[in-house]
Amino acid sequence: MNTGPLVIIGASCAGVNMAIAARELGFEQRILLLGEEADLPYHRPPLSKAYLAGKVSEGGLALRPAALFSSLGIELLTETRVAAIDRSGKAVRTLAGEQIPYGRLALTTGCRPRTLSCPGATSENVLMLRTLADARRLRAAAATSAEIVIVGGGFIGLEVAASLAMSGASVTVVEVEQQLLAHSISRYASDALMHLHRARGVNLRLGVKVTEIESASDRARAVRLSDGSVLPCDLVIAGIGSIPNDELASAAGLLCRDGVMVDQFGNTSDPAISASGDCARHPNPFAGGRHIRLESVQNATDQARSAAASLVGKPEPYAKVPWFWSDQFDLKLQIAGLVPTSGTKVIRGELDSGRFSVFHFSAGRLVGVESLGRPTDHLFARRCLAQNLAIAPEILTDTSVDLLQAASAGRAAALAGTENHKPPKPELAPARTSLDQA
């Protein structure tokens, strides 16, 4: 195989996994892993969780030890920002002016946080969270702040709220929608999180917008809301979504549409260039083959491994079950598959207890499962989705049935047929709980 060096732009979860997988799969050329940040590659998920809550130190964040990269012959270039991709010359040019030739190029550029645009948004104590450097700033600022306002009731906002509230800060979350995570999870899960945060002392302001951040001497003093109310604060944190870093690809003429467009093997419109992770819009079998972008550790690792397999000439379509988790206070929310906006829902467990799973069916097929404090349901769901098992809803509503044991004991037939996708029979489920035609 004479492909020339593999150059990977982006040294986070997807980039690191791509590099290591390429070596494990026998890629023998040079591998250069280019990262913008000064820090060695690290785990991002703990930044908003254990790191911010002070439960893990920086030393515990490394994705891999530095020595491992060198032992695998992976050349890690930190603080290296790419200015442009020259596709005809097969080289990338860094901001410092260096030309780095490639045989194959991998884009694992991730995404960046959307910024607030209201007046006062650039005050020095208005922070965001994406990188370890951001997290350091945020942790230091939070330690000296009594009143913290978080703009955005999404995963980042809520995880940060929980971590800071656990450290004793007074925290308010402002969310423009009437519910938390309105576009990501079901109403059931959203309501449970709302109750959890309120019970733990987080002030939730739903259905209101931030109109202005009032500041003095470049420091935010208060946040003004669309209902006229004013929240005094000494720290503002924005978690209002993210934007894929597809500008390099776009400028190089690669097909982009809110993310770098790739096929099922991770290839962009240029066969010498792949993309994976947060920045890649890919056809996903769990979305009915639609092109979607997923911002998750699972997608970053699995898609990067898939792209590495294509690189070494062993292509396999990317078809891994999407999964995701979020830790808020002592609750673990896990999602397997994708949560549809409509369809049939079956609840397993008691809603009032805050520990339950929502199984989502679309056209009779299981498509996604949200689990709150029920990790066994989550793993069961991942197995069912991976093996394309059909599930009868009446089994799900009976919490005395050990789903995994049932599956492991070869009683899959009792749950459903494995080959044919028998549509579940909603009318057989107990009416009291759980069926809800959305």
Add this chain to the structure above:
Amino acid sequence: MPKVTYVLSDGSSRVLDLPVGVSLMEGAINNAVPGILGDCGGSCACATCHLYIEGAQAGSLPPVSELEDDLLKGAAAERRPTSRLGCQVLVAPDLDGLTVIIPERQT
């Protein structure tokens, strides 16, 4: 540093000197031992660092928490009495000489 032997699914083994306090998952990941993924970074969320712990020291391990127990039920490979999640077992001086067996699959 305590020595830990990882037996790979192909029957070969890797002997590592691991610092006290790292988890058996981290020990494997940090040294590119194949067959242990640790996709969630040790958050006890994914069950992809499943391993079997053999030998006398198995008895001196910390007990399995409820969360670990739940995750082990869902591990991709067969669960055995010796099953643990590598992220939940930290290397300690009395684990010197430990042998762990990596299952055939993690996903």
